[in-house]
Amino acid sequence: MQQAEIGIIGGSGLYSMPGFTNIREEKITTPFGDPSDPLVLGELEGRKVAFLARHGKGHRILPTELNFRANIYAMKQLGVERILSVSAVGSLKEEHKPTDFVIPDQFIDRTFARTSTFFGDGIVGHVAFGDPVCATVTKAFEAACKEVGVVGKRGGTYVCMEGPQFSTRAESNLYRSWGADVIGMTNLQEAKLAREAEICYSTLAMVTDYDCWFEGHDDVTVDQIIAVMHTNSANAAKVVKAAVAAMPTGERTCACASALKYAVMTDKKVIPPATRAKLALLLDKYE
Numbered sequence: 001m002q003q004a005e006i007g008i009i010g011g012s013g014l015y016s017m018p019g020f021t022n023i024r025e026e027k028i029t030t031p032f033g034d035p036s037d038p039l040v041l042g043e044l045e046g047r048k049v050a051f052l053a054r055h056g057k058g059h060r061i062l063p064t065e066l067n068f069r070a071n072i073y074a075m076k077q078l079g080v081e082r083i084l085s086v087s088a089v090g091s092l093k094e095e096h097k098p099t100d101f102v103i104p105d106q107f108i109d110r111t112f113a114r115t116s117t118f119f120g121d122g123i124v125g126h127v128a129f130g131d132p133v134c135a136t137v138t139k140a141f142e143a144a145c146k147e148v149g150v151v152g153k154r155g156g157t158y159v160c161m162e163g164p165q166f167s168t169r170a171e172s173n174l175y176r177s178w179g180a181d182v183i184g185m186t187n188l189q190e191a192k193l194a195r196e197a198e199i200c201y202s203t204l205a206m207v208t209d210y211d212c213w214f215e216g217h218d219d220v221t222v223d224q225i226i227a228v229m230h231t232n233s234a235n236a237a238k239v240v241k242a243a244v245a246a247m248p249t250g251e252r253t254c255a256c257a258s259a260l261k262y263a264v265m266t267d268k269k270v271i272p273p274a275t276r277a278k279l280a281l282l283l284d285k286y287e
């Protein structure tokens with residue numbers, strides 16, 4: 001039985017979701033290991049929802065250490081079809097001010113020490129990723145920002161860096177020269193894996209700082225981020241709630257729902273049984 005239809009991944013500053021009812025915690029294991037924490041299952045706006053604190057309760061897990069595969073696969077195991085991600089980001093443009101929200105529609109990958117696919121170990125698959133986020137979830141976020149009365153700009157490019165150190169000024173200026181909008185350390189792997197798992201994904205990126213490029217501002221520091229995060233998190237919780245309420249019901253019609261249809265290159269006869277078994281949840285529907 002589907003235990004949750006909507007997943008919420010809370011990032012820096014959002015470690016729980018206010019407004020949940022009928023709450024229970026579930027410790028989930030996956031073929032790819034354990035997620036960051038037990039998932040919190042409950043109802044929000046009458047919808048079945050699962051919440052996961054990306055870095056674990058108490059913020060214990062570095063971006064590089066995150067088991068992105070287990071986090072996304074755990075959502076899939078619960079029956080989640082759409083993930084609403086919330087993340088803290090630095091701004092790469094003056095117009096995106098701390099406390100603004102951006103809903104990115106593109107990514108640039110600057111990570112180098114992460115596993116970003118469910119494929120491998122004898123099976124090769126390639127999903128389309130030209131439009132890396134789901135338009136339905138993105139529009140729900142945008143409408144929710146409007147409803148709550150916060151700045152929520154749809155569109156923009158999120159640079160995903162490895163971290164955990166923040167960027168050098170040369171890097172920050174390089175990303176600006178590429179026209180990128182915001183920078184963070186976590187969203188690209190989630191978007192890739194959600195696509196492979198045929199789960200719709202979009203991020204509410206909460207601007208906490210101007211990174212280190214802005215001459216008129218101090219370089220980014222964690223204490224500065226935490227101060228802005230308190231305002232952002234309260235607003236983010238309201239936006240997520242409104243987005244959940246606005247999420248369409250019924251069969252999904254977006255391309256995310258069939259991303260794997262033509263993805264697998266490997267001859268079925270040569271896929272190692274153990275590998276195939278690990279991916280049963282993703283591939284059985286195409287048998």
Ligand SMILES: CSC[C@H]1O[C@H](OP(=O)(O)O)[C@H](O)[C@@H]1O
Nearest residue numbers: 011012054063087088184185186
């Ligand atoms: C708190 S500063 C850096 C930290 O914040 C962001 O986390 P998340 O995406 O989980 O909200 C960024 O990616 C870094 O992990």
Ligand SMILES: Nc1ncnc2[nH]cnc12
Nearest residue numbers: 088089090183184185211
């Ligand atoms: N300036 C920044 N760089 C990377 N990740 C961030 N998360 C919040 N602010 C950030």
